[in-house]
Amino acid sequence: LHWTEKARVREIKETKHAKEYGALVQCEAEVDEQVMQSLVGERFEVAQRTPKRVAHRRADLERKRWVELMEAEKVQSDEGHRLRLVLRTEHGTYVKEALSGENGMTQPSFSDRLGVACSCLELDVLGILDEVGDEVVIQNPAPPFGAGI
Secondary structure, eight states: OOOOOHHHHHHHHHSOOOEEEEEEEEESSOOOHHHHHHHBTOEEEEEEEOOGGGTTTSOOOEEEEEEEEEEEEEEOOTTSEEEEEEEEEOTTOOHHHHHHOTTTTEESOHHHHHTSOEEEEEEEEEEEEOTTSOSEEEEOOSSOTTSOO
16 A cells, blocks of 8 residues: 555546455355366356445446456365455456355356355455456555455
């Protein structure tokens, strides 16, 4: 994190940038490793209704966005079945809902694709990309994902 000028903030907020995220995900059951790895590298389209958490300030629309799983690994935890994911998403994607599905408000969700109900415990922006999600425009120089910040 660092201070920046208002003009730069405005530019980033108003430009359509894809983003790369790191997520820690809690799963209700054991995830099939083969199914999980088959999703890595695949870009798929989701249809998202406006989530409940932002419904008071956003129109209730269905938005089509893409999500691409870049990396996935199981995490050893005493708290149950967890995954650490790196994913890229189109600008305007509701990432937590793309993971959980929010009771059918996002379809298909990552939970649907895995066949296991999932919820997002932690979510960090790792990088801001170009519009199509190929080139890193701004990379987060923060400590490694999960460092407790």
